[in-house]
Amino acid sequence: NAGVTQTPKFQVLKTGQSMTLQCAQDMNHEYMSWYRQDPGMGLRLIHYSVGAGITDQGEVPNGYNVSRSTTEDFPLRLLSAAPSQTSVYFCASRRGGEQFFGPGTRLTVL
Amino acid sequence: GESVGLHLPTLSVQEGDNSIINCAYSNSASDYFIWYKQESGKGPQFIIDIRSNMDKRQGQRVTVLLNKTVKHLSLQIAATQPGDSAVYFCAENKVDSSYKLIFGSGTRLLVRP
Numbered sequence: 001n002a003g004v005t006q007t008p009k010f011q012v013l014k015t016g017q018s019m020t021l022q023c024a025q026d027m028n029h030e031y032m033s034w035y036r037q038d039p040g041m042g043l044r045l046i047h048y049s050v051g052a053g054i055t056d057q058g059e060v061p062n063g064y065n066v067s068r069s070t071t072e073d074f075p076l077r078l079l080s081a082a083p084s085q086t087s088v089y090f091c092a093s094r095r096g097g098e099q100f101f102g103p104g105t106r107l108t109v110l
Numbered sequence: 111g112e113s114v115g116l117h118l119p120t121l122s123v124q125e126g127d128n129s130i131i132n133c134a135y136s137n138s139a140s141d142y143f144i145w146y147k148q149e150s151g152k153g154p155q156f157i158i159d160i161r162s163n164m165d166k167r168q169g170q171r172v173t174v175l176l177n178k179t180v181k182h183l184s185l186q187i188a189a190t191q192p193g194d195s196a197v198y199f200c201a202e203n204k205v206d207s208s209y210k211l212i213f214g215s216g217t218r219l220l221v222r223p
Binding site (some may be wrong): 099 | 129142144151152153154155156158201210211212213214215216
């Protein structure tokens with residue numbers, strides 16, 4: 001199993017640009033989520049999904065959209081990037097209590 | 111409001127000593143707690159969890175203690191090794207349909223050789 005994979009690993013955007021961060025898992029987990037991690041801080045939940053076709057907002061959803069058309073994939077879209085969205089983004093999937101995190105995407109918005 | 115915090119931002123220990131990382135939580139409705147380890151440039155890695163109906167749980171070289179009276183969680187690492195150097199996060203969750211994890215800000219553990 002590859003576990004949770006994320007692409008790209010690094011990305012630089014200009015203010016106003018849009019992009020999609022990809023996340024996939026091959027463990028057939030129903031629950032998936034996106035977090036952002038800012039320097040010296042813990043992870044904050046952006047959006048999550050409890051199964052295909054079902055998504056909901058986390059703590060910091062503004063500026064981000066998600067969709068869950070399949071169990072495997074959970075992309076995160078930035079509609080119009082802002083410098084405040086400079087962060088490291090982690091995708092995770094969960095079975096029961098144990099949550100598995102991807103390697104992260106480091107995003108810089110200029 | 112709901113929050114999870116840590117008492118010490120950085121902990122330095124001698125290799126071979128035991129480490130204790132502390133965490134306070136404020137949501138009395140939380141019934142599931144998790145410790146994660148995050149090495150530089152990597153995603154968080156699950157270490158150990160504990161449910162609120164327990165006060166202690168042991169893993170390999172790690173023990174989690176839960177004191178619900180004072181809303182305190184701790185992670186004990188026995189015989190700390192250089193590979194234990196990382197940032198450790200506690201997280202809390204109210205086990206309902208949302209399964210939202212609330213993370214603390216983290217403690218950096220430095221192991222001196």
